Amino acid sequence: GAGVSQTPSNKVTEKGKYVELRCDPISGHTALYWYRQSLGQGPEFLIYFQGTGAADDSGLPNDRFFAVRPEGSVSTLKIQRTERGDSAVYLCASSLNLQGELFFGEGSRLTVL
Amino acid sequence: KQEVTQIPAALSVPEGENLVLNCSFTDSAIYNLQWFRQDPGKGLTSLLLIQSSQREQTSGRLNASLDKSSGRSTLYIAASQPGDSATYLCAVDRGSTLGRLYFGRGTQLTVWP
Numbered sequence: 001g002a003g004v005s006q007t008p009s010n011k012v013t014e015k016g017k018y019v020e021l022r023c024d025p026i027s028g029h030t031a032l033y034w035y036r037q038s039l040g041q042g043p044e045f046l047i048y049f050q051g052t053g054a055a056d057d058s059g060l061p062n063d064r065f066f067a068v069r070p071e072g073s074v075s076t077l078k079i080q081r082t083e084r085g086d087s088a089v090y091l092c093a094s095s096l097n098l099q100g101e102l103f104f105g106e107g108s109r110l111t112v113l
Numbered sequence: 114k115q116e117v118t119q120i121p122a123a124l125s126v127p128e129g130e131n132l133v134l135n136c137s138f139t140d141s142a143i144y145n146l147q148w149f150r151q152d153p154g155k156g157l158t159s160l161l162l163i164q165s166s167q168r169e170q171t172s173g174r175l176n177a178s179l180d181k182s183s184g185r186s187t188l189y190i191a192a193s194q195p196g197d198s199a200t201y202l203c204a205v206d207r208g209s210t211l212g213r214l215y216f217g218r219g220t221q222l223t224v225w226p
Contacts, residue, residue: 033212042117042202042216043157056213091156095212100211101223104156 002026004105009052012083012111021077021108025094032075033102034067035091043091049075050098082112115140118204119217125199126224128195134188134220135153136203141156141181148188157202161188179226 005024014017023031032051035043045059049069057067064082069075079086089107115137126132135144144165161170161177163186169178174191179211190197200221204214 031212035214040218042204042218043214044216045213048212093157093212098212101159101162102157104158104215106154106156 004092004094004103006090006108007106008108009106010109010111014113015082017082017112019079019082021079021090021111023075023077023094023105023108024090025073025074025075025092026103029057029086029096029100029103030072030088031094031095031098032069033095034075034077035093036088037091037107038088041044046077046090054100079110082110085113086110087112114153115143115202115205115215116223117205117217119218121218122218123221124223126193128193128224128226130224132190132193132222134190134201134203134215134222136186136188138184138186138205138215141184141205141209141226143181143205145206146177146179146186147204147214148175149204150185151200151202156208160201189222190222193222195224195226198222198224 007022033048034046037043047057054071064080067077089109091107093102093104118137122134146163148160163170163179176189179186200219202219204216
């Protein structure tokens, strides 16, 4: 597609469940970023990939969060044993390279009941 | 840790006014500063990028300035229009990776006809 695509756009789950959020970057973009935006806050960095490898995962809040990008294109953010505090909009962005302009998707809104 | 503050948190003005949005950051060792726009339920759109060697950037009715020594940036919007209504986010990076950003909470702008 022409832009960064994120699915699902909305996800409601129960506390303790497992969730996967998908990001399909712009074709040819080697860098991919995940951010989390809580209500009334600015986005917070979680992790970024250069190609298939996680170049910086220092923003992941704890070991319940994990992200993969096995073929250097689509990425999946995985959250285990979800907690109510995980409720937020998860934003994905991609760029041509690590010095390129970021293009953001519309986000996946996660609600943990 | 880098802290980014945006003032005001919200702004409501009539159409045609010239506006100033402020951003400050605590660590002046930044490489770049960016201003983004976020519409409700949408992702972020990059408006202006000021590299560390620059002092300002202009795009149409938007002008952004950067003073690294004082840790401040200003976004100036000329002749505001209802279509400018959105949340404006300021973000800085701290390394060669453009996408590893620290965001402020944003200024929510409403321009009424």
